[in-house]
Amino acid sequence: xxxDIIISGVGGQGILSIAATIGYAALEASLYFKQSxxxxxxxxxxxxxxxxxxxxxxIASDLIPEGKTDMIISVEPMEGLRYISMLAPDGWLxxxxxxxxxxxxxxxxxxxxxxxxxxxxxxxIDAEKIAKEVGSPKSANIVLLGAASRFLDIDYxxxxxxxxxxxxxxxxxxxxxxxxxxxxxxxIAFNL
Amino acid sequence: MKKMVLLxxxxxxxxxxxxxxxxxxxxxxTPSTEITEYVQFSKQALQDNVKFSWCANEKTAVxxxxxxxxAGLRSMACMKHVGLNVAAxxxxxxxxxxxxxxxxxxxxxxxxxxxxxNEQDSRFYGDFAFVPVLEPTDQQEAYxxxxxxxxxxxxxxxxxxxxxTTRLAHSxxxxxxxxxxxxxxxxxxxxxIRFVLMPFNARRRYKILLDKQPDLLKESENSPFNRYFNAxxxxxxxxVSGIAYNYLVENFESHKVPFPVLKIxxxxxxxxQIERIFDECIEILVIEEGYPFIEDKLRGFLGRGxxxxxxxxxxxxxxGELNPSIVGKALGIExxxxxxxxxxxxxxxxxxxxxxxxxxxxxxxxxxxxxYSTGRVLSDIGCYTLGALPPYNSIxxxxxxxxxxxxxxxxxxAGFHPVVAVIGDSTFSHSGITGLLDAVNxxxxxxxxxxxxxxxxxTGGQFSPSIGKIEDIxxxxxxxEEHIRIFEPHHRKLNEIVQILKEELNYRGVSVIIPRRxxxxxxxxxxxxxxxxxxxxxx
Numbered sequence: 001x002x003x004d005i006i007i008s009g010v011g012g013q014g015i016l017s018i019a020a021t022i023g024y025a026a027l028e029a030s031l032y033f034k035q036s037x038x039x040x041x042x043x044x045x046x047x048x049x050x051x052x053x054x055x056x057x058x059i060a061s062d063l064i065p066e067g068k069t070d071m072i073i074s075v076e077p078m079e080g081l082r083y084i085s086m087l088a089p090d091g092w093l094x095x096x097x098x099x100x101x102x103x104x105x106x107x108x109x110x111x112x113x114x115x116x117x118x119x120x121x122x123x124x125i126d127a128e129k130i131a132k133e134v135g136s137p138k139s140a141n142i143v144l145l146g147a148a149s150r151f152l153d154i155d156y157x158x159x160x161x162x163x164x165x166x167x168x169x170x171x172x173x174x175x176x177x178x179x180x181x182x183x184x185x186x187x188i189a190f191n192l
Numbered sequence: 193m194k195k196m197v198l199l200x201x202x203x204x205x206x207x208x209x210x211x212x213x214x215x216x217x218x219x220x221x222t223p224s225t226e227i228t229e230y231v232q233f234s235k236q237a238l239q240d241n242v243k244f245s246w247c248a249n250e251k252t253a254v255x256x257x258x259x260x261x262x263a264g265l266r267s268m269a270c271m272k273h274v275g276l277n278v279a280a281x282x283x284x285x286x287x288x289x290x291x292x293x294x295x296x297x298x299x300x301x302x303x304x305x306x307x308x309x310n311e312q313d314s315r316f317y318g319d320f321a322f323v324p325v326l327e328p329t330d331q332q333e334a335y336x337x338x339x340x341x342x343x344x345x346x347x348x349x350x351x352x353x354x355x356x357t358t359r360l361a362h363s364x365x366x367x368x369x370x371x372x373x374x375x376x377x378x379x380x381x382x383x384x385i386r387f388v389l390m391p392f393n394a395r396r397r398y399k400i401l402l403d404k405q406p407d408l409l410k411e412s413e414n415s416p417f418n419r420y421f422n423a424x425x426x427x428x429x430x431x432v433s434g435i436a437y438n439y440l441v442e443n444f445e446s447h448k449v450p451f452p453v454l455k456i457x458x459x460x461x462x463x464x465q466i467e468r469i470f471d472e473c474i475e476i477l478v479i480e481e482g483y484p485f486i487e488d489k490l491r492g493f494l495g496r497g498x499x500x501x502x503x504x505x506x507x508x509x510x511x512g513e514l515n516p517s518i519v520g521k522a523l524g525i526e527x528x529x530x531x532x533x534x535x536x537x538x539x540x541x542x543x544x545x546x547x548x549x550x551x552x553x554x555x556x557x558x559x560x561x562x563x564y565s566t567g568r569v570l571s572d573i574g575c576y577t578l579g580a581l582p583p584y585n586s587i588x589x590x591x592x593x594x595x596x597x598x599x600x601x602x603x604x605x606a607g608f609h610p611v612v613a614v615i616g617d618s619t620f621s622h623s624g625i626t627g628l629l630d631a632v633n634x635x636x637x638x639x640x641x642x643x644x645x646x647x648x649x650x651t652g653g654q655f656s657p658s659i660g661k662i663e664d665i666x667x668x669x670x671x672x673e674e675h676i677r678i679f680e681p682h683h684r685k686l687n688e689i690v691q692i693l694k695e696e697l698n699y700r701g702v703s704v705i706i707p708r709r710x711x712x713x714x715x716x717x718x719x720x721x722x723x724x725x726x727x728x729x730x731x
Contacts, residue, residue: 010540023364027197036363037199040222040307041650044575046542061442062363062435065516067530082537085530102543104582107536115534 001031001153004064005052006083009075010100011043014141017166018073019050021145024162025154026054036062045102047079054154073148075141076100077112077124084119092121094148094189096140098128123147123189130184136177146185198367200360203331204270204298205230206367207338212375214265214293215243217253219622220651221272222307223361224300228270229654240375246648246655249593249622250275254282254297258351261295262387264379266342273301273314278593278623280317283351287321288397289387290349293376294342298354300361303482304513307358309573309592311511313482318353318459322401324408325353325459326417327434331365333417333457339370344411348404357481359513360435405460413464417457420465425450429473431466431490433457433480435514440479442516443525461486470498477522478502481514543578549709550576552681552689553643554586557612559686560693568608572596572624574616575649575711587614594623600638601631610697613640618648621658625665628702632670637700639693642666643681645711653714666704675699681707 005022009015019035026033036051053059064086071092074080080095087093095116099109116124125147127140136142142163149159163182167175198206205227208216218228231237231244243260247253250271260267271279276299283297299314318325326341328334334356341352381387386397412418430449432440433456441447454469456462469476476498478487487502501507501522508514508522517527544551553576557569571577571587572595579586589599600613615624620642631638642662648654658665663676677692679685689707696703710718 011542023197027366032366034363034365036359038306039226039362039652041542044542044545044578044650045540047540058447059365060438060447061516062359062365062438063515065442065520065527067528078537079540081533084533087531089528089531103538103540105538107538111536115536119531 002055002057003053003071003152004069005054005148006049006064006069006072006086007052007074008047008049008072008079008083010079010102011045011048013075013100015048015050015075018075018141018145019052021142021159021162021166022052022054022152022154024165025158028158028161029154031056032059034059034062047082049079049083071148071151073144075127075144077109077116078107081112081115090121092123092151093119094123094144096127096144097124098126098140123192125185125188127185130188131181134177134180134184136174136181139178139181142178142181143185146182146187147189149182149186150189194369195366196369197364198331198335199226199362199364200328200331200334200356201226201300201362202230203335203367204338204354204356205234206369207335208268208296209234209236209240209242210370210372211294211339211342212266212373213242213268213342214375215257215260215267216270217245217247217256217267218270219247219250219253219275220648220654221275221300222651223302223358224270224272224275224298225651225654226361227298229652236372246657248657250279251282254279254286257295257297258282258286258289258291261291261293262381264293264381265376266294268296268298270298271300272308273299273312274308274310274592275299276314276317283317284321285389286351287323288389288394288401290397290400291345291351292349292381294345295351296338296341296345296354297351298356301355301357301482303357309590311482313485314353314355315459315482315485318355321351321353322405323351323353324411325355327355327457327459328360329434329437329455329457330360331363331367334360335367335369337417337457340417348407350401350404350408355434357435357513409460409463412458412460412462415458415462418462418465419455420468421449421453421455423450423452426452426473427475429454429469429476431456431469431476431478431486433486436479436481436519439514439516439519443520443523456486461489466490476500477507479508479514479519479522484510541581543581544575545712547712548575549645549681549707549711550579550643551584552683552686553641553707554579554584556681556686556689556693557586557614557641558584559690560697561610561612564610568603568610569612569614570596570599570603571614572616572619574619575645576614576616576643579614593619594627597624597627597631597638597640600640601627601634601636604636604638609637609700611638612697613638615640615642616649617642617644617646617658617662618656620662621656625669628666628671628704629669631702635701639696639699639703639705641705641707644706644708646708647711647714649711649713653711653717662706663704671702671704675701675703676706677703678706678708680709682709
């Protein structure tokens with residue numbers, strides 16, 4: 001088993017929470033993993049990405065080789081496309097459709113969504129809307145993780161435990177909200 | 193066997209705690225910050241009474257750590273690569289005095305300049321100072337090398353440089369940790385004269401340092417971190433250092449490279465193994481993260497002898513961070529070009545947060561300077577450096593920590609007025625104070641804006657060393673009371689702020705303007721924590 005994942009978005013959008021959740025799950029599933037993050041200047045509203053590598057064998061590189069990524073999970077539509085050259089031909093692009101507009105020249109959203117639809121393996125969901133619908137408006141990132149869970153090859157229960165661990169300090173209510181967000185995203189991916 | 197999930201930076205910190213460290217000193221700087229931050233919030237460090245400080249700058253950090261080593265205890269100073277420039281004086285000289293308690297200096301290099309002004313390679317500093325350099329390949333080695341480094345340092349009474357790069361600093365993985373060993377007992381040196389680097393003694397100590405070199409070479413040759421992997425195909429020999437080793441093996445099935453590989457993680461360079469790979473192979477490829485340090489050493493000035501390929505000869509790009517594809521391509525491995533990103537994608541540069549106090553300062557400064565030719569705002573390193581970008585375009589320089597005030601003085605000396613320096617509170621304590629003293633002594637006509645957000649914001653909100661003391665420091669340096677102007681940078685006060693700026697821009701002497709309002713990121717974090725504490729009390 002080997003999964004190479006890029007998690008992308010804008011600094012502050014909860015990318016590290018997705019990465020941390022998969023990390024805890026990997027640990028419980030006794031898998032090897034390496035997770036490379038971006039700290040520093042880019043975290044100030046700039047483009048950020050995390051390389052997450054999972055395997056049942058030892059992993060060498062902290063970075064995924066070009067064109068070998070199994071899955072891009074993007075919390076922002078344009079940011080998912082930014083790393084598309086990293087994606088394997090049969091890889092999946094799982095992305096939010098709600099843009100994060102903090103630059104004056106943000107492209108036309110419809111054109112971005114058209115580009116996303118060009119990929120046969122895409123799941124484009126309005127994660128913000130779904131998060132609100134399940135009563136956990138801050139959990140758009142976990143909605144996307146739910147959708148990605150279809151391809152993760154990690155037990156459902158293990159992933160749920162990992163969510164519990166990551167949001168443990170924030171209390172029962174937040175954990176439950178994230179569970180609902182996770183389920184909603186997962187359901188969409190399985191109903192495709 | 194206990195396993196932990198740690199960033200490379202955190203592995204160094206946990207390694208230090210388990211290896212019996214007594215003090216860690218640092219100035220925050222990406223990608224090194226998380227080492228000291230880990231110790232700051234570690235229960236183990238608290239229990240063991242491990243001293244930690246966010247120091248005024250890297251020089252004070254290295255000197256304090258050296259002092260602790262002088263007193264027999266294990267100590268560490270951590271910084272980003274350019275921080276070692278600031279600390280170069282004590283670092284180089286500590287090699288001559290030598291260490292007593294294990295003494296490690298960590299320098300985190302930033303190839304590709306993700307968060308830096310240059311991509312200098314700290315291994316040169318190790319070479320320059322004649323001290324051993326350790327360069328871990330992964331998180332586990334980062335952890336293990338701290339134990340090893342302290343032992344090496346104590347055995348040869350020498351500082352050890354631990355060099356990492358961004359990717360390892362900020363990548364997380366499993367690390368097997370060991371039982372904690374006891375700290376050293378403090379004891380003053382029996383021969384303190386060795387720390388007196390007056391010429392007569394410095395000459396003696398310098399010779400001692402040089403005399404240690406053959407032993408340090410032997411240590412490298414026998415190091416568990418320098419490994420020779422033999423293979424059948426001798427058409428190529430690969431010398432690879434640090435994290436680049438991972439990118440190399442990533443390119444081969446089961447990580448088995450068909451050519452002989454010499455992996456280097458300890459310097460001075462292991463001569464015996466290098467001789468062997470030169471004797472056995474027809475051509476050499478050197479893969480290293482950073483400058484072509486090993487490659488140029490091996491090639492020499494004339495470049496005669498065996499063909500050596502690497503970053504200098506263009507087989508691998510001369511600049512920027514490595515990755516598996518770059519290394520693979522240097523080995524002739526074909527990479528299918530991935531899907532081209534659509535052209536409509538635009539870059540998303542970092543920017544000041546919505547409502548950041550700096551944005552008000554820049555807006556006011558732009559209004560106040562309207563009508564003057566551009567190019568008269570010298571600035572510095574911190575979040576406010578983002579004021580160089582649209583929509584502000586307010587600042588004209590960012591060179592090194594503290595250079596705003598001193599460069600502004602130079603521009604003023606060249607005859608321009610008004611001239612402005614923009615510096616943050618933490619950068620002011622790091623290297624701004626001495627420059628301000630120069631300006632006061634010369635009565636230079638400069639307006640110094642110390643944008644005080646009460647924290648070291650860019651690196652994530654560490655303690656700012658001059659907090660609550662800035663105006664007192666300025667007074668003490670001799671800035672006139674009526675030209676120290678303090679206000680809260682709020683948008684609703686814009687006109688008032690512009691007025692203050694205009695008044696001080698007209699003054700032909702040193703003015704200090706202090707816009708003071710807490711960083712929104714630390715404010716939000718603090719409010720949240722305080723609310724949580726209040727709730728806990730109620731329960």
